[in-house]
Amino acid sequence: MQPLLNSHQLKQLTISLQAAFSNAKHPSREDPADLLSLFIAAKQVEGCSPKTLAYYRTTLERMSAAIAKPYAQVTSDDLRSYLNDYGAKNGAGNVTIDNIRRIMSSFFSWLENEDYVIKSPVRRIHRVKCAQVTKEVLTDEQLESLRDGCTCVRDLAMVEMLASTGMRVGELVGLDLADVNLQERECIVTGKGNKQRPVYFDARTKLRLTEYLALRQDDSPALFVSLKGKPKRMTVGNVETRIRELGRVTNAGHVHPHKFRRTLATRAIDKGMPIEQVQKLLGHAKIDTTMRYAMVDQNNVKTSHRKYLE
Template sequence: MEAIINMVLAQMQPLLNGHQLKQLAITLQAALEHDRQPPKEDPADLLALFLTAKEVEGCSPKTIAYYRTTLEHMTVAVAKPYTQVTSDDLRSYLSDYELKRGAGKVTVDNIRRIMSSFFSWLEDEDYVVKSPVRRIHRVKCAQVTKEVLTDEQVESLRDGCTCTRDLAVIEMLASTGMRVGELVRLDIDDVNLQGRECVVMGKGNKQRPVYFDARTKLRINEYLALRHDDCPALFVSLRGEAKRMTVGNVEARIRELGKTTSVGRVHPHKFRRTLATRAIDKGMPIEQVQKLLGHAKIDTTMRYAMVNQNNVKASHRKYLE
């Protein structure tokens, strides 16, 4: 800064007297020091700006709410302006959160990722010089093999259905692997029965085609033939006025089917994981499974797909013995 001031004073010396040069030096020093100071921050305003940016990027209201709650809790717990928050502050916060709440490693790492996103945004927008989360590494989480549905269990769920709607829901989830949120947003006009495909609205408001089998086509045809309402939704409530099913409706119905058929704990996401696992097991390229499921990153697909260990053994004998 001093070098810049001296350079300007040297250039202006032939044009100004001593008093004017002195005033110019004072003015330049004050202006440059002001520019070096970080902008005054209001935590609530900065958080609101960050959430607006995430909304523009296409994050869902549910994700925005999760970000807000997580960051508000962190802000209160750390009790420092964002410009003064250090890596040690955030490490202590994560450690205390895990101990006091008995949180799992996955939850703690989710909080770390949200804080990383927030402070990286503050850095990009010049509110902080450097994100303190840069020095906090990813939390190592145990890789737990999650259960998938067997062919027998899927058949039991089919047999347990007492109405055509539930059977059509089971078939749609089993053959497409779509998210339950995508399922309930489907309209009748989104479904091309002849081509056995439909267009769903996935995360980030991204549309993608998904495909179903002939059995699903028959079940949907049977279900729609019994419909005599004007509701545009593909799947509607059975009692009272026809209304679009909610995520909670679907989850409750499938959970109930799991109990009545002795399949055990069943939820819509289990169908998605089952489809991914079977697709990989039967040799579908992982990139195509990624497209099928609508994952932005292939790492997410790999976490869903647990390759059958028997096939790994068979491949070992085929290629390595």
């Protein structure tokens, strides 16, 4: 039939024949909830975190309920109207709307690849333009204030580790004692998608970790543990709360673990580290993500202009 049908018609013919000969119901008419569960399972196999999977499911369930059509009948206009209505009703900004668009794109692309729909309706919906907001990084003075504000060796070691490695807070709390090599000043973290990578820390961090570990008398495998009661592995919430409190009591402003990561990326680029190496250091899959993290120092731009263009 290839000489007579185009690619889309061939795909539809394939689906119909498979359904007819297998005595199964047509895939495009399967229960939307079943298709959504299959998609979530596929993303789980790809290594998405439980938090990401929950966000995907909630977003797509909300979309499905609002449009109330079989996925094979959903059009680009349906999705545009949904995004527009969602933004108006919830006061959502462009960043949120584009996140929803990306999730819908991933879902309908999967439906297309699995032959549940002929063509993804999201193909015609372009990326939503978002304003570039310059995000703050920690100054040298703020970092010193945070260090001075630490009332225990554990917190000081935690601040030094975040500042010198730029690791994610989830990677920090996931660290075990066995993951850390003090002699080589490096550790192995497990990032997004369960991908492992080495990160490196400086001599000051090594000293603080050594002091902290010398005080440990428990048998927990975790690197950072709670101080009250039976030692337990710290959670992301525990670290965020402690860092936020440090920022408040030291007048360092609004401080959160991710700010250390952005600060490291910015300083690395300012000091001339190749962007590809910064990307590896931070564990980014795409270099565009690294560029969004790093806020280039305007003084360096001025110096480079005088060096190269005057």
